[in-house]
Amino acid sequence: xxxxxxxxxxxxxxxxxxxxxxxxxxxxxxxxxxxxxxxxxxxxxxxxxxxxxxxxxxxxxxxxxxxxxxxxxxxxxxxxxxxxxxxxxxxxxxxxxxxxxxxxxxxxxxxxxxxxxxxxxxxxxxxxxxxxxxxxxxxxxxxxxxxxxxxxxxxxxxxxxxxxxxxxxxxxxxxxxxxxxxxxxxxxxxxxxxx
Amino acid sequence: xxxxxxxxxxxxxxxxxxxxxxxxxxxxxxxxxxxxxxxxxxxxxxxxxxxxxxxxxxxxxxxxxxxxxxxxxxxxxxxxxxxxxxxxxxxxxxxxxxxxxxxxxxxxxxxxxxxxxxxxxxxxxxxxxxxxxxxxxxxxxxxxxxxxxxxxxxxxxxxxxxxxxxxxxxxxxxxxxxxxxxxxxxxxxxxxxxxxxxxxxxxxxxxxxxxxxxxxxxxxxxxxxxxxxxxxxxxxxxxxxxxxx
Numbered sequence: 001x002x003x004x005x006x007x008x009x010x011x012x013x014x015x016x017x018x019x020x021x022x023x024x025x026x027x028x029x030x031x032x033x034x035x036x037x038x039x040x041x042x043x044x045x046x047x048x049x050x051x052x053x054x055x056x057x058x059x060x061x062x063x064x065x066x067x068x069x070x071x072x073x074x075x076x077x078x079x080x081x082x083x084x085x086x087x088x089x090x091x092x093x094x095x096x097x098x099x100x101x102x103x104x105x106x107x108x109x110x111x112x113x114x115x116x117x118x119x120x121x122x123x124x125x126x127x128x129x130x131x132x133x134x135x136x137x138x139x140x141x142x143x144x145x146x147x148x149x150x151x152x153x154x155x156x157x158x159x160x161x162x163x164x165x166x167x168x169x170x171x172x173x174x175x176x177x178x179x180x181x182x183x184x185x186x187x188x189x190x191x192x193x194x195x
Numbered sequence: 196x197x198x199x200x201x202x203x204x205x206x207x208x209x210x211x212x213x214x215x216x217x218x219x220x221x222x223x224x225x226x227x228x229x230x231x232x233x234x235x236x237x238x239x240x241x242x243x244x245x246x247x248x249x250x251x252x253x254x255x256x257x258x259x260x261x262x263x264x265x266x267x268x269x270x271x272x273x274x275x276x277x278x279x280x281x282x283x284x285x286x287x288x289x290x291x292x293x294x295x296x297x298x299x300x301x302x303x304x305x306x307x308x309x310x311x312x313x314x315x316x317x318x319x320x321x322x323x324x325x326x327x328x329x330x331x332x333x334x335x336x337x338x339x340x341x342x343x344x345x346x347x348x349x350x351x352x353x354x355x356x357x358x359x360x361x362x363x364x365x366x367x368x369x370x371x372x373x374x375x376x377x378x379x380x381x382x383x384x385x386x387x388x389x390x391x392x393x394x395x396x397x398x399x400x401x402x403x404x405x406x407x408x409x410x411x412x413x414x415x416x417x418x419x420x421x422x423x424x425x426x427x428x429x430x431x432x433x434x435x436x437x438x439x440x
Binding site for chain 2: 054057058061062063065066067068069070071072073
């Protein structure tokens with residue numbers, strides 16, 4: 001993401017003589033918006049579909065019913081664990097994507113230019129503030145929570161056999177992706193209001 | 196004459212799914228230690244009846260007394276206390292397919308018996324698998340098992356908690372005649388060994404004959420006929436007779 005963004009933005013920035021702003025522009029774009037949203041969308045595609053398909057197939061093959069009649073709370077065992085996992089892991093993946101993306105920006109910059117790593121990262125951190133990172137990271141917890149919750153909800157409500165499992169997985173990806181855009185929009189509004 | 200102890204008593208049970216009224220007033224009694232077979236055509240409400248019995252499907256109307264407790268009035272936690280005394284074997288086994296056979300049994304046992312020792316788990320798993328003759332499948336995944344083996348493992352998982360009541364939902368469906376007979380024999384031997392009370396939902400007349408103490412026939416959501424296999428076989432009712440052809 002960082003590499004592509006740098007390569008794409010460079011000609012325009014160069015036109016305005018603002019090439020030196022490239023490291024900070026790329027890192028800000030990545031950390032505030034692109035890395036969290038793209039990572040969450042990838043997770044929505046991979047994790048929400050996987051959770052809903054797994055729980056959906058458990059539902060249609062009566063495995064969840066079997067759990068319930070064994071006096072095991074399936075929500076506690078199957079839902080809480082998954083939501084907790086996505087809520088914790090999505091922010092970690094986003095931080096990882098931030099780091100890889102910013103480093104990608106450095107590689108992208110050096111394809112047509114020449115900058116040392118120290119200079120590049122000095123430029124990145126010079127314009128990066130604490131308030132750029134915190135709200136962007138907080139919203140990723142919500143992304144993770146909703147990805148897990150929607151995946152579980154769709155899986156638990158799957159019906160009509162294997163066809164229903166496919167529908168649940170598909171619907172989970174669409175709903176989770178949509179929820180990411182809505183949460184992102186709300187997060188931007190709230191961040192703008194307070195900061 | 197010895198008075199039979201009632202374990203399950205269902206009175207005027209009604210259940211609707213949308214506009215489709217599946218149960219239209221089921222009334223039945225199950226006595227301690229008996230194997231009750233419920234026969235009926237597909238969609239007649241047999242499986243729904245036993246699902247209502249364990250609270251998987253909430254009843255719309257009627258009373259379901261298990262061990263003298265009306266389960267329709269119980270809260271979730273109270274219902275779970277009762278559920279640990281009941282085993283349920285699902286039609287397709289419903290084995291947890293992300294777990295091995297050992298894990299399937301351990302999971303059920305650990306949730307049923309809190310603070311159980313590791314050695315006790317191992318002993319009980321071995322005993323349950325020996326009961327169904329599948330000790331060698333202990334580390335296999337459900338996907339690696341045949342239909343008959345899955346049913347046997349499901350039976351082991353049901354029996355491992357030593358339930359007082361076992362509900363079988365079409366235990367021999369989809370099996371060849373020999374495996375179906377083995378499953379039927381297994382049900383009888385488990386009933387004798389653990390003195391359980393069972394309700395068996397089946398279409399398989401051979402299974403009904405070998406396992407039943409009493410048979411109920413459900414038609415259009417109500418009990419239509421009742422008796423032993425031999426009594427019903429001699430019935431004059433054409434519809435009842437159609438099951439025995």
